Amino acid sequence: MSRASGPGPRWLLFSFGMGLVSGSKCPNNCLCQSQEVICTGRQLTEYPSDIPLNTRRLYLDNNRITYLPAMNLGLLSDLVYLDCQNNLIHEVMDYTFIGVFKLVYLDLSFNNLTLISPYSFSVLSNLVQLNISNNPHLSFLHKHTFANTSSLRYLDLRNTGLQILDHGAFHHLTTLRTLYLSGNPWNCNCSFLDFSIYLIMSHLDQPDYQNATCVEPTEMVGWPITGVGNPLRYMCITHLDRQDYMFVLLIGFCIFAAGTVAAWLTGVCAVLYQNARRKSDEDDAEDEVGQRLNVNRRIFQNRNESAHDGFPQLI
Ligand SMILES: *[C@@H]1O[C@H](CO)[C@@H](O)[C@H](O)[C@H]1NC(C)=O
Ligand SMILES: *[C@@H]1O[C@H](CO)[C@@H](O)[C@H](O)[C@H]1NC(C)=O
Ligand SMILES: *[C@@H]1O[C@H](CO)[C@@H](O)[C@H](O)[C@H]1NC(C)=O
Ligand SMILES: *[C@@H]1O[C@H](CO)[C@@H](O)[C@H](O)[C@H]1NC(C)=O
Ligand SMILES: *[C@@H]1O[C@H](CO)[C@@H](O)[C@H](O)[C@H]1NC(C)=O
Secondary structure, three states, rough: OOOOOOOHHHHHHHHHHHHHHHOOOOOOOEEEOOHHHHOOOOOOOOOOOOOOOOOOOOEOOOOOOOOHHHHHOOOOOOOEEOOOOOOOOOEEEEEEEEOOOHHHEEEEEOOOOOOOOOOOOOOOOOOOOOEEOOOOOOOOOOOOOOOOOOOEEEEEOOOOOOOOOHHHHHHOOOOOOEOOOOOOOEEOHHHHHHHHHHHHHOOOOOOHHHHEEEEOOOOHHEEHHOOOOHHHHHHHHOOOOOHHHHHHHHHHHHHHOOOOOOOOHHHHHHHHHHHHHHHHHHHHHHHHHOHHHHHHHHHHHHHHHHHHHOHHHOO
């Protein structure tokens, strides 16, 4: 449509308003009745135009929409219910929902979200139910993502790519009652400790807690994430992991080896010293008793030898 590029948003608003007044506007192929617009399964590849401005419930589910335009969505200031389930939405950018501040229900499940920027939900202080489940490429949620969604009661984070959550992300969710966390590749390392303690302390209803298990690290595989608080506290606060145990073992072995070598050296020295002393004692005794004998023997020997090769030899 060329209208948006023409005289600007004010005219657009006016035109939509006139359409609403005349009661004739409804997106192609969609069903519009009593503030409800149903575009379920219409092969839509983009957000439909001509949505009545007083719409309160909008069903865009089961289409192939890739992008939610903040400007068009923002015209629907009465919107309370938005179902975008099963589309191809790739990213939710900052302030996408800035105009729909009355939103109570938002379903973004079964999309292809890879990014939800931190201010995406910043004006949704009336939001009660948020469904981000089944977005397998979504691997990160910023800790400010839920900073202003202070009315949230149901949060579905099933079957995403999330490995870890900052417990600070839940700090403002004081009314949260039900949280789904199963089917995620949770990495229960030491960074997970604070979130696991939050799960224990918060007493949330977690209907699928049995299926919310750790996938990493190897020593935690299969543990339900609601139960890793204590093992993690033990493992991370005492700061002893397998490498540390190996190190302690190595040090122990070194001390043992050094001790053995030292004992052996001491033994060898003692034996050598003993031998040396015994020898010197024997020599002393020989000096006294056998000196003359010895001299005689040598002289005799020398005589023999000089007889043998003709030269007398000096002692
Ligand atoms: C979903 O997103 C991933 C990662 O960006 C991409 O590789 C994949 O092609 C997308 N799938 C569809 C159906 O668009
Ligand atoms: C929360 O709302 C306040 C006031 O409306 C705003 O200044 C702030 O930027 C918002 N924070 C986030 C993280 O959305
Ligand atoms: C979120 O969406 C999924 C799939 O569309 C659905 O099965 C689930 O019940 C929804 N969760 C909530 C809390 O409504
Ligand atoms: C824990 O795992 C997450 C996600 O894989 C990673 O970003 C983080 O650095 C890890 N933390 C530690 C202490 O290893
Ligand atoms: C857990 O997963 C199993 C197998 O995928 C499924 O049959 C069961 O209903 C799930 N339980 C809950 C509480 O989600």
